[in-house]
Amino acid sequence: MKHYDAIVIGSGQAGSPLCKELAKAGKHTAIIEKRFVGGTCINDGCTPTKTMIASAKAAHQVAHSAPLGVHIAGSHINMKEIKQRKDELVVSWRDSSRNSMDETENLDLIFGTATFTGHKTLSVKLNDGKELELTADLIFINAGTTPMIPEIEGLDEVGYFTSTTLLDVEEVPDHLLVIGGNYVALEFAQMFHRFGSKISLLERGPRIMAREDEDVSEELNEILVNEGLKIYTNSQAIKFERQGEFIKATITVNGTEQEITCSHILVATGRKPLTATLAPEVSGIQLDEKGYIQVNEKLETNVKGVYALGDINGGPAFTHIAYNDYIIVYRNLFEGANRSTAGRPLPYCMFTDPQLGRIGLSEKQALEQGYNIKVAKLPMKQVARATETGQTDGFMKAVVDADTRQILGAAILAEQGGEVMSVIQLAMMGGLTYDVLRDGVFAHPTYSESLNNLFMTLEE
Structure with missing residues (x-):
C-alpha cells in the first residue's frame, strides 16, 4: 500500500494541469491514466476531429470554387494522408503533455486502470499486468465518458463505428448511416459527406439539435440537406442484417417501416460515464441514476477530499468546462479563492x-x-x-x-x-x-x- 498526498484519476483537460500544479504546490502526487495522456480532447475529440474537419472543408472549397472564378480539375481525397496528418498532430500534443508530466518533480505518472476498494483507497491494474494499492488524502476524478451504444437487433453482428474508431479509417465509406442527430453526429456526417460518403442520418426526435431553438435547427437542417445529406427525423433503426459487403438497415420513419442499404454505420447517440470499472460507490461516493458522480458547486463529492471534474460529474461535456473545473478546484484549495460552478458562462x-x-x-x-x-x-x-x-x-x-x-x-x-x-x-x-x-x-x-x-x- 502506497500513500500519496493527492491522486488524480484521468489525464484529460482537468486532470493534466491539476496534477502538475498539485506537485508544484508540494503535494506528492500520482496521476493514473489507463490509455493515452491528454484524455478525449487530444486523442479522440477536439484535436483529431477538427483537424479532419479542416481537410473536409478544404475539399468542399475546392469542389465549390467555380463561383469565385477558380476552376479546379482532378482533385481527389487521400484518406491515408488525412489520417496521417491527424495522427501526427495528435501524437505531437499527446507527447508534449506527457513530457511536461515527466519533467514535473514530485509527480508519478502511472498507466493502468483504477478501481476504488475502500475509503480513499484504490487498486490500480497496471497496463503491464501488475497491481498497485494506493491511498491518498485528496482524490480528483477526471475519468471522463465513453460512447453509449444503443441495443439494436443485429448491430453487434454487422459492426459499427463510434466517434473514436471512425477517426482511423483509411478509406472513405461508400454509404455511412449515422445514428444520432446532435453535435457529434452532425460534425461527422458533414465531414464524411465532404470526403465523398453518401450520408443517411437518423434522428429519433422531430428535429436535429433538439436543445437549440427551432429556427437554428431548421436552418442547419436545410443547409445540410442542400449540401446532399439525407436526414430522417422521427426515425430510428430497429434491425441490421449483413448482406455480403453491405448492410441492410430496417428503420422506421414517422412510424412507417422501410429499408436502407448502407456500407457502414456510425453510432453517435451520446456518451456514458466511465464509472462502472472505477466503482466510486465502494468509497461511499454518490452517483446519480445515470452513473455520473454527484458534486456540489465546488466540485466536491459527498466524501470530503474527493472531487470529480470534467464529463464524469454530469456537467456540460466540453473541454473548456473541464479546464474551468480545474481552475475552480485548484484556486479554491491552494489560493484561498471561493469559486464555484454557479453562474459561470457556458459557451x-x-x-x-x-x-x-x-x-x-x-x-x-x-x-x-x-x-x-x-x-x-x-x-x-x-x-x-x-x-x-x-x-x-x-x-x-x-x-x-x-x-x-x-x-x-x-x-x-x-x-x-x-x-x-x-x-x-x-x-x-x-x-x-x-x-x-x-x-x-x-x-x-x-x-x-x-x-x-x-x-x-x-x-x-
Whole structure:
C-alpha cells in the first residue's frame, strides 16, 4: 500500500494541469491514466476531429470554387494522408503533455486502470499486468465518458463505428448511416459527406439539435440537406442484417417501416460515464441514476477530499468546462479563492460548416424563465464579409432583456460563428448592453462588424 498526498484519476483537460500544479504546490502526487495522456480532447475529440474537419472543408472549397472564378480539375481525397496528418498532430500534443508530466518533480505518472476498494483507497491494474494499492488524502476524478451504444437487433453482428474508431479509417465509406442527430453526429456526417460518403442520418426526435431553438435547427437542417445529406427525423433503426459487403438497415420513419442499404454505420447517440470499472460507490461516493458522480458547486463529492471534474460529474461535456473545473478546484484549495460552478458562462461551438457558436440563453429558455425579451436576427446574406467570401449560409441571432437592454444569449450560425459568439460573450461578461455593440466601432470588413447591424434590427 502506497500513500500519496493527492491522486488524480484521468489525464484529460482537468486532470493534466491539476496534477502538475498539485506537485508544484508540494503535494506528492500520482496521476493514473489507463490509455493515452491528454484524455478525449487530444486523442479522440477536439484535436483529431477538427483537424479532419479542416481537410473536409478544404475539399468542399475546392469542389465549390467555380463561383469565385477558380476552376479546379482532378482533385481527389487521400484518406491515408488525412489520417496521417491527424495522427501526427495528435501524437505531437499527446507527447508534449506527457513530457511536461515527466519533467514535473514530485509527480508519478502511472498507466493502468483504477478501481476504488475502500475509503480513499484504490487498486490500480497496471497496463503491464501488475497491481498497485494506493491511498491518498485528496482524490480528483477526471475519468471522463465513453460512447453509449444503443441495443439494436443485429448491430453487434454487422459492426459499427463510434466517434473514436471512425477517426482511423483509411478509406472513405461508400454509404455511412449515422445514428444520432446532435453535435457529434452532425460534425461527422458533414465531414464524411465532404470526403465523398453518401450520408443517411437518423434522428429519433422531430428535429436535429433538439436543445437549440427551432429556427437554428431548421436552418442547419436545410443547409445540410442542400449540401446532399439525407436526414430522417422521427426515425430510428430497429434491425441490421449483413448482406455480403453491405448492410441492410430496417428503420422506421414517422412510424412507417422501410429499408436502407448502407456500407457502414456510425453510432453517435451520446456518451456514458466511465464509472462502472472505477466503482466510486465502494468509497461511499454518490452517483446519480445515470452513473455520473454527484458534486456540489465546488466540485466536491459527498466524501470530503474527493472531487470529480470534467464529463464524469454530469456537467456540460466540453473541454473548456473541464479546464474551468480545474481552475475552480485548484484556486479554491491552494489560493484561498471561493469559486464555484454557479453562474459561470457556458459557451460552446459546433464545428459544422457553418459553425454554430452559442452562449447564454436561447430564445426558448429566456421565455421559459420569464424574461421580457427582444430578439435580434440578421441573415448572413446581409453581412458584407459573408458576401465577399461567398459564405452566406446561416444567420446571427441574439436575445436581449427588453427592460435592462442586457444581452441574455446568442446563437451564431455562420462562418467563424464561434469567434463572433466569443465577442458577444465578452460583452456579456463585462455587463455591456446591446446598444454598446450596436454603436461600437469594429474593423471593416470583419464578421464581428456585423454586430452593429445585428443589434440595429432591434430598433426597426
